[in-house]
Amino acid sequence: MAFLAVIVSACAPSPDAGEPSTAPADVGVAATTDAPPPPNPEAVFPDGFSATIELAITPDELAQGLMFRPNLPDDRGMLLVFSEERLPNIWMMNTLVALDLVYLDSTGRVVDVITDAQPCPGEPCPRFTPKQPAQAVLEIPAGGATQHSIVVGTMLEFANVPGFPVTTPSS
Numbered sequence: 507m508a509f510l511a512v513i514v515s516a517c518a519p520s521p522d523a524g525e526p527s528t529a530p531a532d533v534g535v536a537a538t539t540d541a542p543p544p545p546n547p548e549a550v551f552p553d554g555f556s557a558t559i560e561l562a563i564t565p566d567e568l569a570q571g572l573m574f575r576p577n578l579p580d581d582r583g584m585l586l587v588f589s590e591e592r593l594p595n596i597w598m599m600n601t602l603v604a605l606d607l608v609y610l611d612s613t614g615r616v617v618d619v620i621t622d623a624q625p626c627p628g629e630p631c632p633r634f635t636p637k638q639p640a641q642a643v644l645e646i647p648a649g650g651a652t653q654h655s656i657v658v659g660t661m662l663e664f665a666n667v668p669g670f671p672v673t674t675p676s677s
Contacts, residue, residue, distance in 0.1 A: 549583060549644055550663040551654035557646065561667065562586040572645055573600040583646040587670050591639035598626040598634075604648035608656055609640035614671035616660045622648045642670055 546558045562568050562584055572584050588594060596607055602625055609618040618636035626632070644662065656662070664670060 545666045547585065547667045548665045549585065549646075550665065551656060552660050552662075553654050555581075555654050557581050557583050557650075559644070559664075559667075560584045571596075571601070572603070572605070574602065576602055578603045578605070578647045580647055580650065583644055583650075585664070585667065585670070586643045586645065587667070588641055591641045593635050593639055594643060595633040595635050596620075596623070596643060596645075597631045598623055599629070599631045601625050605645045606648055606651040606656075607634055608644040608646065608651060608662070609636035609638075610642045610644060610662065610671070611639070612641040612670075612672040614662050614664060616656060616658050616662065618658060619651050619656060621651055641672070 547561055549557045549559050551557070558581060560583075562571060568586055568588075571586065572578065586594075591612055594609075598605070604625060605623045607620040607623055608616055609620075611617050617638040617640055620634045620636075623634055650656070
């Protein structure tokens with residue numbers, strides 16, 4: 507689950523690390539690129555406020571969540587996206603900042619909000635589970651849900667989040 511384990515990943519060199527390139531220096535490679543970086547994922551709240559969000563999609567990202575972050579600015583958050591709707595258990599083990607947990611169905615509709623989930627320095631830690639299945643959890647700084655009028659039934663908008671919310675093709 508989102509905060510169930512501390513993930514330690516080993517850094518390994520890529521298979522070709524340290525090997526000289528066999529491609530000529532002037533073929534197919536520009537010295538500089540003027541392409542803009544991809545746009546950051548964002549969540550747009552009911553009052554129009556926009557927060558830049560990190561995405562947690564892989565099992566490692568979901569397990570790590572916001573652990574060990576010393577702070578979380580008011581205009582930041584993390585969106586944990588699951589492969590299907592379920593009743594995720596979120597805990598605050600090794601999370602250093604208080605959070606609001608906004609549970610969302612596959613369309614981006616808020617199905618539950620847990621405010622002011624406090625950091626937990628050690629077991630036992632409470633588990634936070636929504637009242638209804640959720641496909642995603644938006645973690646924002648504590649107080650943000652109230653400040654930005656996020657309540658059950660609210661539709662949140664997301665930009666630059668591939669595959670969420672789930673949209674059905676029009677016929």
